Amino acid sequence: MKGPIAILGARSLLGRHVVNIFQELHPDVCLEMWTQSDGVGNVNSVKRLIACISEAELIINCHEARDLSMAPDREALHFHNEQFVAEVLRNSTAPIIHISSTLVQCSDFWPNTYEPEREASKYGIALAVKAYCKSKHLAEQELFASHRSAVVLRIPFLYGEEDWGSPVTDAVMAANIFGSIPNIGDRGGAFQIIIVGDDTPVGDVYDNVVEAVAKNPKRPMSTYNLPFLPLYYIYLAIGWLLLAVNKIFDVSGSLSKMPDPSLLYLIFHHWTFFNTNKSTNLLPDHEELSREYVVKKSRDHYALMNPNRVRTSWQLHIE
Known part of the structure; x- marks a missing residue:
């Protein structure tokens, strides 16, 4: 192609790496890039989006809004995660690789271990x-209902x-506030996040x-270990009170x-790791990159990192 x-x-964390991979491995491929800085929601931004996708033979959608807070911006989530996809479908017939989230198939009640893709309604x-x-x-669902050639890749947090x-920058921010990285929980769970260019082993977020x-x-x-569950229930009670x-x-x-x-529960106390079979088959292999190399770069x-530039992993971010 x-x-x-x-x-x-294209300027999201994943988007930048996708662009770099094409430029390094397939420099002859013509790339059209759209970024959040091009704007969304006005006539000119729609024109720029249409210009980007109208002649494309393949679309890779890394654009999304993520808000994992207790008061999520539902309007932003609807606009950037749903209406944006609908706009793409209206203005192009090209196959799509759409980046979604493993949280879609994730329960904070039942362990999520090596499961393939599931309908979000499974856990209710x-x-x-x-x-x-x-x-x-x-x-x-909108992608699949369009009967378009589409692949949905659900990915965990990237770092x-x-x-x-990400949860790693959360640790950086916490260390800046408290003078050290808080040591929370008994490390009995497993929360999987991944690094671009490497497979992070399954395990708790601290050790791995x-x-x-x-x-x-x-x-x-x-040096102090804080028990997770007592802190969690206190936080839950405060959250319910504020919601009331x-x-x-x-x-x-x-x-x-x-x-x-529920995000805190997944990170500190649960078993949350995924079946990587599909992504292993679809994504390019980087055998030349050792884990030691990517860990050092990270x-x-x-x-x-300047902690004052860092954002939390849960507050609204659009990229």
Whole structure:
């Protein structure tokens, strides 16, 4: 394929790496790129989107809104995760690779271990971070209902070079506030996140990721271990109280800065890792990149990171 290939969300963490892969491995392929900075929602931005995808032989959609807070911006989630996909479908007939989230098939009640893709409705009310997952799932359904040639890739949180909003950057922010990375829980669960260019082993987020890439002499792990469940239930009670107060007085600004309790449960106390068979078959292999190499590159990135530039993994971000 000579292209053009349209990459939507080309300045997102994943989008930048997708662009780099094409430029390094397939420099003869013509790339058309659309980014969030091009704007969304006005006539000119729609024209730029149409110009990007109208002649494309393949569309890779990395654009999304993610909000995992207690007061998610449902309008932004609907617009960027659902209406954006509908706009693409209206203006192009090209095959689509659509990036979704593994949270769509994730329960904070039952363990999620090596499962293939599932319908989001499987878990019902036990579905984690419901507003975000609902918007991502509806986008998937719209794609499949269009009978377009489409592949949906559900991916976990990404971390690594150029990451400014993941559980790893949350640890960096916490260390900046408390002087060390908080040590929460008994590490009895497994929350899988992945690095671009490498498969992170399954295990808890501390052992496999935070200690490997975020911990350093200036950013040590706390020597105190905080039990997760008591803190979780206290946080849950505070959250419920604020949600009740929000029905009378508007405290949504405070709630939007607080992570959804189900996200904390998944990270610190649950078993959440996935069947990677499909992505292994579809995505290019990077045999030349050792885990030691990518961990070092990531460690360098987080060591030089300015905590004041970092955003939390759960607050609204559109890319």
